[in-house]
Amino acid sequence: MDHLDALENKSIYIIREAYYRFKNIAMLWSVGKDSTTLLWLIRKAFFGKIPFPIIHIDTSYKFPDMYEFRDRLAREWNFPLIVGRNEEKLAAGMSPSSGMKLECCTELKTNALKQVIDKYKFKAIFLGIRRDEHGIRAKERYFSPRDDQFQWNYENQPAEIWDQYKSYLDKEEHYRVHPILHFTELDIWKYIQREKLPIIHLYLAKEGKRYRSIGCVPCCSPIESSATTIEDMINEVAASKTSERAGRAQDKENIYTMQKLRALGYM
Amino acid sequence: MQKKALIVGIDGVPFGLITRMMEQGHMKELKHMCEGDYTIHKMHASYPDISSVSWTSFMTGANPAEHGIYGFTDLKPNSYDLYFPNSRDIKAPTFWQTLQKQKKIKRVLVLNIPNTYPAFPIDGLLVSGFVAIDFNKAVYPTSYVAPLQRMGYVIDVDLMKARQDKDGFYQDLMDSLAVREKVSINLITEEEWDIATICITETDRLHHFFFDKKDTPVFHDFYKRVDTFIGNIYRAFEKKYGKDFLFLVLSDHGFTEQVAEVNLNALLRDSGYLVTDESRDYYDKIEKGTIAFAMDPGRIYIHYEKKFPRGQVKSSETEQIKKALKAVFLELADTNGTKVIKEVVDKEEIYKGPYYDNAPDLICISNEGYDLKGNLRRKEVFSSDIFKGMHTGEDATLITPKNITFDQQVTIENPANIIMNYFL
Numbered sequence: 001m002d003h004l005d006a007l008e009n010k011s012i013y014i015i016r017e018a019y020y021r022f023k024n025i026a027m028l029w030s031v032g033k034d035s036t037t038l039l040w041l042i043r044k045a046f047f048g049k050i051p052f053p054i055i056h057i058d059t060s061y062k063f064p065d066m067y068e069f070r071d072r073l074a075r076e077w078n079f080p081l082i083v084g085r086n087e088e089k090l091a092a093g094m095s096p097s098s099g100m101k102l103e104c105c106t107e108l109k110t111n112a113l114k115q116v117i118d119k120y121k122f123k124a125i126f127l128g129i130r131r132d133e134h135g136i137r138a139k140e141r142y143f144s145p146r147d148d149q150f151q152w153n154y155e156n157q158p159a160e161i162w163d164q165y166k167s168y169l170d171k172e173e174h175y176r177v178h179p180i181l182h183f184t185e186l187d188i189w190k191y192i193q194r195e196k197l198p199i200i201h202l203y204l205a206k207e208g209k210r211y212r213s214i215g216c217v218p219c220c221s222p223i224e225s226s227a228t229t230i231e232d233m234i235n236e237v238a239a240s241k242t243s244e245r246a247g248r249a250q251d252k253e254n255i256y257t258m259q260k261l262r263a264l265g266y267m
Numbered sequence: 268m269q270k271k272a273l274i275v276g277i278d279g280v281p282f283g284l285i286t287r288m289m290e291q292g293h294m295k296e297l298k299h300m301c302e303g304d305y306t307i308h309k310m311h312a313s314y315p316d317i318s319s320v321s322w323t324s325f326m327t328g329a330n331p332a333e334h335g336i337y338g339f340t341d342l343k344p345n346s347y348d349l350y351f352p353n354s355r356d357i358k359a360p361t362f363w364q365t366l367q368k369q370k371k372i373k374r375v376l377v378l379n380i381p382n383t384y385p386a387f388p389i390d391g392l393l394v395s396g397f398v399a400i401d402f403n404k405a406v407y408p409t410s411y412v413a414p415l416q417r418m419g420y421v422i423d424v425d426l427m428k429a430r431q432d433k434d435g436f437y438q439d440l441m442d443s444l445a446v447r448e449k450v451s452i453n454l455i456t457e458e459e460w461d462i463a464t465i466c467i468t469e470t471d472r473l474h475h476f477f478f479d480k481k482d483t484p485v486f487h488d489f490y491k492r493v494d495t496f497i498g499n500i501y502r503a504f505e506k507k508y509g510k511d512f513l514f515l516v517l518s519d520h521g522f523t524e525q526v527a528e529v530n531l532n533a534l535l536r537d538s539g540y541l542v543t544d545e546s547r548d549y550y551d552k553i554e555k556g557t558i559a560f561a562m563d564p565g566r567i568y569i570h571y572e573k574k575f576p577r578g579q580v581k582s583s584e585t586e587q588i589k590k591a592l593k594a595v596f597l598e599l600a601d602t603n604g605t606k607v608i609k610e611v612v613d614k615e616e617i618y619k620g621p622y623y624d625n626a627p628d629l630i631c632i633s634n635e636g637y638d639l640k641g642n643l644r645r646k647e648v649f650s651s652d653i654f655k656g657m658h659t660g661e662d663a664t665l666i667t668p669k670n671i672t673f674d675q676q677v678t679i680e681n682p683a684n685i686i687m688n689y690f691l
Contacts, residue, residue: 153403257398260397260398260400261340261351261398263426263427265528265640266339266340266563267340267642
């Protein structure tokens, strides 16, 4: 079987397995290339009709192109879209400027998602993360439990061997399901090219710069690039030696330390 | 017979305050001890007077240039990248590591000492204190994680609650004391320890948020509770091992009432010594043209060409710059004319050891009430928040057996030597 077909088959198997297990499921869509690929795979898995809501967590600091792309695709692909915003913190002026990047992510992303999950009582969420993105993500499972505090106990995870997935959970938990965990950045671009998927043009070079990973405007830096087509990009990614998320500012491992120090008046 | 030691930490308890609490009858157990076999000394904290630095000096008997910890925050070498030093960054051995290596002692209990996260290997049990994030990484060996959780052990109270519900926060502190006492007594009673080191950190939390209430029942009740805690673990230890053991009580720094927060970077910016690019984050804001910047609480770093990517200051300019900076700091006065900074200490006077190069070039010591801050966010020199107390360096507390005397000023580096000498 073709490599991309094999990846696609595995993803679709996981998507269907998860939907069968959890009726109250949703997908988290960042509007970036990975979760848009996942969205496409979900459409394929259910023959063009997406049978559950798609969540977009809106920090209000996203690139304008992202909002436009989000609304256009929601219309064209015809799926129910939930937009999650932490209105309380936004009203209080939370922003990534003024040296508050870490708290900003926690409030406007993590807690906004928490609010959506609480409101709709979702038991499982599809995410488009990939093992090759980040060291800690390499330890992820396809079915990854989170406790009621949203904590991921990566030292105590179910084994996933011979495609046997632990897909039942305790009362207070919810599952993160990662159908494209096995894709690499390069696979994603090859798949996007093959399937002719729409992508935000921020990924393509303009005046010698492009974004390799997109999120909120203040926290993303473009890289030097001359890749103006997906073909160019595949060549560039294949040759690249730096990490994809190097242009992203947040370092989640320090969030809690920072919060605790701030709570006592440091920093 | 195997010698034994019980050491109790009381985070942030000032000598003056605890002496008064004893005199006023709020701390009967300690008063009784200090009238009997024990005596109380005023002790100097580390420079700076921050828990992670001071407790590391306690654990290692070393000064920051030897153990490498200068604060809760630091910058990675030759960069503006902020990191949070933790137990992995401690460069000197702890007193129990030295004693265990020399086979003077076997099992050791270390409970809730700040800057012991992540928990590191020990023959015995180590439960990390502030700043511990993941409980699974805060306990060594991990077989204790589940039993401690079953007992309801908590590393720290929810500090954010102090902003929303002060009464609830106070109650949480009391509850947290109770569970820490229960776990301590359980561990002392059920298991064998040659040294048990138990730290009470609730006092520091109380002080940060309630120091304006130091002469009210809020404090009296709390100190009574701390007194009972100490008395109870003392008796549990005594019951098990008899009267003959080394007993120490110590704090890592003192406390006083906060008048204002003083943002040293705002002062440096206003005086033209600091240039920032606000589009960047944290210390990465520091721009070319910066002569010096501050980190919490009063650590001053000269922006040397050889130490920082955008630094332009040459080593030859050191004396002249230090002199100018000292003048700026010592001149600073409150609106009512009160001088803010009492003393500016040069690194040469206080630090000695292999990590001397990482030390701040100057340390500002404030007059009582002026809480020095090193963040780059605040634009005004003076500000206020919800905090009522601030750390002080000169009046930490040390209670030792009566026969222990000191020729010179007692410092936080001394207790480790007392413990080691006892077991030698």
